[in-house]
Amino acid sequence: MPWVKDELQALLAATSTAGSQDIKHIGWLTEQLPSGGTAPTLALLTEKELLLYCCLPQTREALSRPARTAPLITTRLVHSGPSKGSVPYDAELSFALRTGTRHGVDTHLFSVESPQELAAWTRQLVDGCHRAAEGVQEVSTGGLVGLGVPLW
Numbered sequence: 001m002p003w004v005k006d007e008l009q010a011l012l013a014a015t016s017t018a019g020s021q022d023i024k025h026i027g028w029l030t031e032q033l034p035s036g037g038t039a040p041t042l043a044l045l046t047e048k049e050l051l052l053y054c055c056l057p058q059t060r061e062a063l064s065r066p067a068r069t070a071p072l073i074t075t076r077l078v079h080s081g082p083s084k085g086s087v088p089y090d091a092e093l094s095f096a097l098r099t100g101t102r103h104g105v106d107t108h109l110f111s112v113e114s115p116q117e118l119a120a121w122t123r124q125l126v127d128g129c130h131r132a133a134e135g136v137q138e139v140s141t142g143g144l145v146g147l148g149v150p151l152w
Contacts, residue, residue: 008044008063021046025124027117029110032094041067041110045124048072048132050097072125072132074100078107080122093118097125 008023025045030038031052042053050070057063079096094111095118112118 008057021048024128025120027112027121029112029121032109032111038111043110043121045128047128050075050125050128070097070099070106072128073136075125075129077122077125077129079109080118095122095125 008026023044023046025043027043029041029043031041032038039054042056044051044053044066049072051066052068052070053062054067076098077095078098079094081094082092093113093115094109096107096109099106099108110121112121
């Protein structure tokens, strides 16, 4: 996997999508789909984003078009390891992510093949989210209070 990481790093540096971000972690995950099935997903964790691909990108163009992106500043690890509910596949080696989007919150459940992979992914994701939050200089938000009174 190291040579794949090096090749993808070189391609990533040349794309405009992620700029010169370093790949912090890379690996194949199994994603539980809303339909109940599963899908192999290549995940690239950079300094600022989690990039998800349906297959291994072979070109700069393919690398610049992930199937989904999750900015780490709006992503949280909400579950890791065994859960109390039943899950259709090995819950011992799974983790869940929630990402805030313009349309609400997306939740994705992934599994890995070993406890070492689970530990590596959860550690890298938590550290990446923390680093992303530390890098934010200013946060602004808007909303409504009570009966529609703007909060600015």
